[in-house]
Amino acid sequence: MLEYPGDELAFSADIMLKRLAKYLRALGYDTLFSENLLDHELLEISQQDHRILLTRDKALCRSASEEGHSFYVKPQHPESQLDLVSQYYPVSFVESRFMVRCLECNTPLKSISKEEAKGRVPDRVYQYRDDFYLCQFCNQVFWHGDHVKRLRKKLLKILGDDE
Numbered sequence: 475m476l477e478y479p480g481d482e483l484a485f486s487a488d489i490m491l492k493r494l495a496k497y498l499r500a501l502g503y504d505t506l507f508s509e510n511l512l513d514h515e516l517l518e519i520s521q522q523d524h525r526i527l528l529t530r531d532k533a534l535c536r537s538a539s540e541e542g543h544s545f546y547v548k549p550q551h552p553e554s555q556l557d558l559v560s561q562y563y564p565v566s567f568v569e570s571r572f573m574v575r576c577l578e579c580n581t582p583l584k585s586i587s588k589e590e591a592k593g594r595v596p597d598r599v600y601q602y603r604d605d606f607y608l609c610q611f612c613n614q615v616f617w618h619g620d621h622v623k624r625l626r627k628k629l630l631k632i633l634g635d636d637e
Contacts, residue, residue, distance in 0.1 A: 483563060486520040488513070490530040493552035494559070497632075499580055500625055502571025506580060513537075520544075528559065556632050567635050573622060576609035583607040583616060591615050 486506040487495040495507035506516075506525060513534050520527040520538065527544040529535050538544030545562065549555050559565055575582055584607065591606035594615045607616045 483565070484523065484525045486516055486523075486525040486527050488516060488527070488529040488531055488534060491528055491547060491552075491555065494528065494547065494555040496577045497552060497556045497629065498559075498565070499575045499577050500573055501565065501567060501629060502574050503565065504575070504580065526563065553628075553632050556629075560633055565633070567626075567630055567633050572626060572629075573607075573616075573618065576612060576614065576616075578614065579609060579612045581609050581611040583609055586615070591617075 482504065484504040484506075485495070485498055487498075489509055489511075492507060492509075495505045498505040504525075506519060506523070508516075511519070513531070517527065517534065517538055519525070520543075525543075527534070527538040528547050529538065529544060530547050532546060535544045535546040545559065547555050547558060549558055556565070573583070586606050586608045588600070588604055588606060590608070592600055595603075595606065595617065599617055599619065603617045603619070605617060608614070609616070
């Protein structure tokens with residue numbers, strides 16, 4: 475395994491790694507991703523926050539390596555990208571960390587009551603689900619439906635933990 479800065483494993487991902495960033499967030503890893511950040515801004519934030527910069531840009535990877543930690547992600551497909559990252563860093567599926575972050579903005583999710591979710595989710599979802607989660611930054615409400623089951627299965631398969 476490669477060393478990483480800081481106490482907690484945290485990543486930042488460049489513009490070419492959006493789906494990888496979402497996979498890492500789904501696994502519970504603090505993963506910065508923004509389509510609005512320029513390379514030098516991403517590099518600066520990565521250094522300040524002690525993040526491993528994941529990139530498909532060789533020049534950015536070289537620049538980041540001079541200043542901190544970076545990792546060049548060669549594969550094009552997100553599934554292969556996650557597999558590669560998990561071979562070099564302690565990335566794994568842990569049930570208690572699964573889906574604890576907003577996939578869109580990376581903010582930790584807060585559990586909310588069913589009553590708080592009323593009117594904020596489709597009626598059918600409200601009728602059949604009891605557990606809801608709120609992103610306090612983007613104000614979206616989430617629940618663990620079939621899409622989450624499919625994502626869990628996909629991540630377990632990628633990481634070699636499939637049942």
